Amino acid sequence: MLTLKQDCQPWNKLVNILLLQMSWDVVFCQLHYIIPEESKHGTFVGRIAQDLGLEIGEINSRMLRVVSRDEKEYFQVNLQNGILFVKETIDREQLCPNAAFCIMPLQVILDKPVQMYRVDVEMEDINDNSPSFSSTVSHLMISEIIPAGSHFPIEGAVDPDLGTHSIINYELSASDYFALDFQKYMSQIRSLELVLKKSLDREKQSIHNLTLTSYDGGKPRLSGTTQIIVTVEDSNDNAPSFAQPFYQCSITENAAKGSLVIKLNATDLDVGKNAEILYEFSKLVKEDVRNIFSLDKHTGEIRVKGDIDFETINMYEIQIDAIDNGDHPMVGHCKVLITVNDVNDNPPELTLTSLSVPVPEDSPKGTTVAIISVHDKDSGSNGKVSCYISEHTPFKINQAFTGDFSLTVNGQLDHEKKSGYEVLVIAKDEGTPPLSVSQTLTIDVSDVNDNAPKFQQPIDTIFIKENNPPGSHVYTALASDPDIGQNSFITYSVSEATIDGIPISSYISVSPDNGKVFALKSFDHEQVKYFQCHIKAIDAGLPPQSSDLTLNIFIEDINDNAPTFAPFYSDVTFKTPKSAQPGYLVGKVKAMDLDSGYNALISYNLKDPLGKTPFTMSYQTGEINLKRPFMDSDYEEYRLLVVAEDSGKPVMTVSTHIVISWVEPGEEMKLDNYEAKNSSDEFSNANFYLVIAICIISSIFLITLIAFTVLKWQKYRDEVNDLKENYKVCSNTGGSWMYSQHTQYRVSSSSTEAKNDLIVFTPNNLQIPVNHDLPTPQGAFLSSAYKPKHPNPDWRYSASLKAAMQGAVHMEGAAVLRGAAVGLEPQWPTVSSATTDPEGGEVSPPVGAGVNCNSWTFKYGPGNQKQPVPVPQIPPDFPENFIIPGSPAIISIRQDQPSAQAQKSNFITFGKKEETKKKKKKKKGKNQEKANNNTNDNNDQ
CATH class of the missing domain: 1.20.5 (Single alpha-helices involved in coiled-coils or other helix-helix interfaces)
Known part of the structure; x- marks a missing residue:
């Protein structure tokens, strides 16, 4: 007796692959509807337009249609409301036999522009089929020696439904000897066996009638029954047995006929003819399997007999019986699972689902041109198909869904460069060797209005002479358009604008057909000198394209305006003194011309036929000048004709009369009206600014x-404050400068402030009483007979003054120390005396209240730089108390080039240094005598 066991591992792998494939198809769809099978015509499936986000109006305008792979059209779309409904009744078992999920893929296609959507309709199984057995009665022969627990495979029922609607349970009628055993694999019953509960006894009961009932999982559930007649035999007690109850092997599709698939081996414990074993296909093996495989009944070899196609059946499950040759043959059972390996024997199938041509040249990137469906019957890598374009074109293949590709625009299309393309689309799988299929698509590119009319230059300038005849042709605007057809038909127009509030259409017009520009009026340069107009060129495309031409129009001036005099120049009177000399400006006339350029260039002419008038006129400015002095023979009044003419061609003139009268000197005055008018006219805004x-x-x-x-x-x-603190200078009433014992004078050696000012002071001409002794500086006394003299006009030639003029002498700090010890006295303004030498200095007496007229000041003039100024050389034995008798006192000496001794000490001390009071008292007498002697000498000199 043999016990059969079933290995479930291969079944698990197979079911997982199927579920994964079905799940993958669901993921790559956009809409998924589920309807029960056997739905009648008109059954509602879904609102496909609303679910795809389409408007109701787009259904007809964009030509919505549904395409399926099968030739039959099971579904249809209502074009009025966008509802998908059942057109023909669908039998799931007929459409998807032996499939866990029955999904019908649909392609929803919209045109203008082309769009594609993937819709999957799943056929939901209903319990419309009852389980059924192949026969109503089956016979089973069982030897009585078979031990309890033996399993006998029996044929199960068949239910075309799937899932819960398929067979889920079997029931066996009550029996003391038999029980039912079945095994499930992934919720499906794969094997059905009759189990012997206890040993049979033919003498007690030789025949057992059993009823086998199968049930599905539907609601209500359906069932099917069959009768099993078990006959108990009393013979061979050992049945053949296989090495394993389940065999697994594989074979490639398209294997050659006669190829060995597997060799089976069964053994029997009996001997003799009861051990002779014959191999046969079980009665459960279908006829189509028997046509593909053959079984050698003696050797147990299974060979290829027919054509194996993976795409038709990819797995075979064959039950083999091993029967001995006993008087009562016993049978051993096993199962063989043959897996078919796929080979790349099917090229891809390429189908052009939709082609939208011609393609507009302005189509953006991503615009769908065609939809291509590619299918390969192979599986795995042999069924993976890639689609591409063989040559470089402005198109691109994109994968939309599994097996669906879209041909889209991937570059710039230009009808003017290329109006059509031949695109070779190739579909190629990934098998070894790869198989491919190709198809050529002809794609035409349609012209769109993508080129605007173009002028030769965007800006142009023309010149029109004023007073032109109205309607004259002045310019031709010419534009070109590379488009074709109506897209290249150009119309010209003038853009709306105004010139001083007047529409430009009153000035300029353009012919819409040929672009000729005409002047509608006669222009006046004095009114309009320049204006700008924009000419638009627009084509007849949709939408129209346009471009502008900016036309700068200048109105050229011609000499059409004569010069004019202002009204106040008519009979104007100019007065001229009789004492006036030649060149005297008598008056001026002025004319205006509205023209411009040379046409407005005015020249003046004084009409004097006899040439006896003493006046002449400037040709350019209009100024009237005196030509000669007044003579007794001259008239007291002249009435002259002034002619103004421009420089245009032809020359235009204007004339006016002026009156020139002679008056006595001092009586001349300008006319009030002339002055007022002249000033009011000439004083313009520019003069004001x-x-x-x-x-x-x-x-x-x-x-x-x-x-x-x-x-x-x-x-x-x-x-000055510094000077007052450091230097104390006393002056006697006689005006002589004395040097105090406490005073030191500095000679500046700085070269940064070079001055050429020479300041010379003479004693004030004071009335000094004879009987009074005046205090004098140490070593000097004034004589009672001393009387200051008025300076000689030829003072510049005195010896003492010449000596003083040889240095650049000035008072440091620009201050003049004079008078008593009160301090500083400002220098008063002076009136320069005339001198014949313009490069020399000037002698100025002081002017102002309280200033003596005998005080004179000499200064070099601004042009005296030419006179050399020698640097005075001080001898080594220069006396300390040095006073030039009868000459002005020199307060400070500044040299442009200081001596080496001055650079070291920066000052030279003149006069007696301060002595002690005791020495002063002792030498008082001696100094008094020396001062008297010096005073007498000075007076004599």
């Missing part, structure tokens, strides 16, 4: 000058 600018600049200069003066004055005050 010019006066304002001059005032502002003058104010800034004045403020700067005041600030500079304040700073210099502050510096001057500081220097």
Whole structure:
């Protein structure tokens, strides 16, 4: 007796692959509907337009249609409301036999523009089939010696339904000897066996009638029954047995006929003819399997007999019986699972589902041109198909869904460059060797209005002479368009604009057909000198394209305006003094011309046929000048004709009369009306702004000058205060400068402030009483007979003054020390005396209240730089108390080039240094005598 066991591992792998494939198809769809099978015509499937986000109006305009792979059209779309409904009744078992999921893929295609959607309709199984057995009665022969627990495979029922609607249970009628055993694999009953509960006894009961009932899982559930007649035999007690109850092997599809698939081997414990074993296909093996495989009944070899196609059946399950040759043959059972390996024997199938041509040249990237469906019957890598374009074109293949590709625009299309393409589409699988299929698509590119009319230049300039005849042709605007057909038909127009409030269409018009520009009116340069118009060129495409031409129009001036005099120039009277000299400006006339350029260039002419008038006129300015002095023979009044003419061609003139009268000197005056009119006309806005600018600049200069003066004055005050502290100078009433014992004078050696000012002071002409002794500096006394003299006009030639003029002498700090010891006295303004030498200095007497007229000041003039100024050389034995008798006192000497001794000490001390009081008292007498002698000498000189 043999016990059969079933291995479930191969079944698990197979079911997993099938479920994975079905799940993959579901993922790559956009809509998924589920309807029960056997649905009648008109059954609602789904609102496909609404679910795809389409408007109701787009269904007809974009030509929505549904395409399926099968020739039959099971579904249809209502074009009024976008509802998908059943067109023909679908039998799931007929459409998808032996499939866990029955999904019908649909392609929803929209045109203009082309779009494709993937819709899957799943046929939901209903319990419309009852389980059925192949026969109503089956016979089973069982030997009585078979031990309890033996299993006898029996044929199960068949239910075309799947899932819960398929067979889920078997029931056996009540029996003391038999029980039913079945095994499930992935919720499906794969094997059905009759189990012997206890040993049979033919003498007690030789025949057992059993009823086998199968049930499906539907609601309500359906069932099927069959009768099993078991006959108990009393013979061979050992049945053949295989090495294993389940065999697994594989074979490639398209294997050659006669190829060995597997060799089976069964053994029997009996001997003799009861051990002779014959191999046969089980009665459960179908006829189509017997046509493909053959079984050698003696050797147990299974060979290929027919054509094996993986795409038809990829797995075979064959039950083999091993029967001994006993009087009562016993049978051993096994199962053989033959897996068919796929080979790349099917090329891809390429189907052009949709082609939208011609393609507009302005189609953006991504525009769908065609939809291509590719299918390969092979599986695995042999069934994976890639689609591509063989040559470089502005198109691209994109994968939309599994097996569906779209041909889209991938570059710039230009009808003007290329109007059509031949695109070779190739579909190629990944098998070894790879198989491919190709198809050529003809794609035409349609022209769109993508080129605007183009002028030769965007800006142009023309010149029109004024007073042109109305309607004259002045310009031709020409544009070109590379498009074709109506897209290249160009119309010209003038853009709306205004010139001083007047529409430009009143000035210029353009012919819409040929672009000729006409002047509608006669232009006047004095009114319009320049204007700009924009000419638009627009084609007849949809939408239209346009471009603009900016036309700068200049109105050329011609000499059409004569010069004019202002009204106040008519019979104007100019008065000229009789004492006037030649060149005297008598008056001026002015004419205006509305023209421009040379046409407005005016020349003036004084009409004097006899040439006896003493007046002449400037040709360009119109100024009237005196030609000769007044003569007694001249008239008291002249009435002259002034002619103004322009420079245009032809020359245009204007004339006016003027009156020139002679008056006595001092009586001349300009006419009030002439002056008022002249000033009112000539004082324009530009002159007004010019006066304002001059005032502002003058104010800034004045403020700067005041600030500079304040700073210099502050510096001057500081220097004077310094000088007052350091130097004390006393002057006697006689005006002679004395040197105090306590005073030191500095000779500046700085080269940074070189000055050429020579300041010479003469004693004031004071009335000094004879009987009074005046205090004098140490070593000097004034004589009672001393009387200051008025300076000689030829003072510049005195010896003492010449000696004083040889150095650059000035008072440091620009201060003049004079008079008593009170301090500083400012220098008063002077009136320069005339001199014949313009390069020399000037002699100025002091002017002002309280100033003696005998005080003179000499200064070098601005042009005196030409006179050489020698540097005075001080001899080594120069006396300390040196005073030039009868000459002005020199307060300070500054040299441009200091001596070496001055650079070291920076000052030279003149006069007696301060002595002690005791020495002064002792030498008082001697000094008094020396001073008297010096005073007498000075008076004599």
